[in-house]
Amino acid sequence: MASTSRTNHDARDLLWTPSDSLKDANRRRIIRAVMLDPSSTQVNIARITGLSQATVSTVVSELQEEKIFRVDSGGGERGKRIRLGAVRGLAVGIEVNHTGLTVAARRVDTPRVESDTVDFSADQGGRIWVSESVRLIKELARKTGLDEDHIVSIGLGVPAAVDPRTALVTQVASSLEWNLGGDPRERFHEHFPGVPIIIDNEANLAAYGEYAFGVGKGDAGKNVETMLFVKASTGIGSGLIIGGLIYRGRHGLAGELGHLTMDPTGTVCRCGNRGCLETLVGGARLVEQVRQAYSGYRIDLPTGLESMIEKAKGGDQVCGRVLHDAGRNIGLALARVCNLLNPEIIVLGGELGRASELLIEPAEQSLRLYALRGMLDHPDPTRIMGSQLGLLAGAQGALGFALKADVTVGV
Structure with missing residues (x-):
């Protein structure tokens, strides 16, 4: 379990503070990129964020001075490994299937993922998937040395089609008699007030997980x-x-x-x-x-x-x-x-x-x-x-996709 005694920065403050400034928006994007890959390089950060190398270099230097980033020596200027400094925060991903769900949780300053799975019958899943998700999130948060008050984002993958423009469920599998209509995110607001919840189809998020953390990462x-x-x-x-x-x-x-x-x-x-x-x-x-x-x-x-x-x-x-x-x-x-x-x-x-x-x-x-x-x-x-990633692709993809989304306030 990682120590939090030297933590000086709260990830929520770094990511959620509203600002219309382009500079602040770029800072958030770069911080999120390093949280997504806790041992990234300047080149990879530029690729992930779409920002120029010059912009990334300037922001990285500022964040290093503020002790938010640590930059390893060696590897040339663009090849240096950039890691989070004393930053405390937790990213969460949930994959819901017909007969079970998996939750993944990770401190934003480490690549280590904690995960757990709950199996249930298809006829009872509609009644318990939210409560079981909440229970696992809280248990896994404690395993990381943090708690639910440190969650910066939750990714939610559901077995349904989700409109990419409204984030509303447009079609549920015909064999799944669950009430997934409307906005499933609302069921988590009372448990995690203010935390951004990013929803998508579970296969889409599994694809993103394999792309970002699995074989899709390439050479x-x-x-x-x-x-x-x-x-x-x-x-x-x-x-x-x-x-x-x-x-x-x-x-x-x-x-x-x-x-x-x-x-x-x-x-x-x-x-x-x-x-x-x-x-x-x-x-x-x-x-x-x-x-x-x-x-x-x-x-x-x-x-x-x-x-x-x-x-x-x-x-x-x-x-x-x-x-x-x-x-x-x-x-x-x-x-x-x-x-x-x-x-x-x-x-x-x-x-x-x-x-x-x-x-x-x-x-x-x-x-x-x-x-x-x-x-x-x-x-x-x-x-x-x-x-x-095997059966963890969906939960890890949900975690990574939500962490990358530039949301400054709870939705």
């Missing part, structure tokens, strides 16, 4: 330009990052990969259409295929996606074949997306991401069959990769 801390993140679990969702920005579409419905039509005469999907990708590779469907294959022959059948993946890794031929076929279908869907978007990398995450070593090869085979050859027969081809 030498330089993030990839375009990244498609596939969240494959009970349902199939995705998030698209272009130039560091989440692409949401006009109504917040971009990235619904699971509802890409694969067979117009196929099985009816929970969305009301037929033959969606989710009807072929959704978690429940994969487990069902295994159980049908073994019906009457075995009693130790998988009860969920996790146990099915473990059996496949252990050599179970039926589980392995079902996952292989799932990889082929995912690859076909990805080929259609790639022919439209041509992303630099595709990241496979969610619960199925645990089986990425079993899925990537068949997915790549389909990609080669159906995608335009120019993006694959290239010295730097489009690649499919497994998630680096």
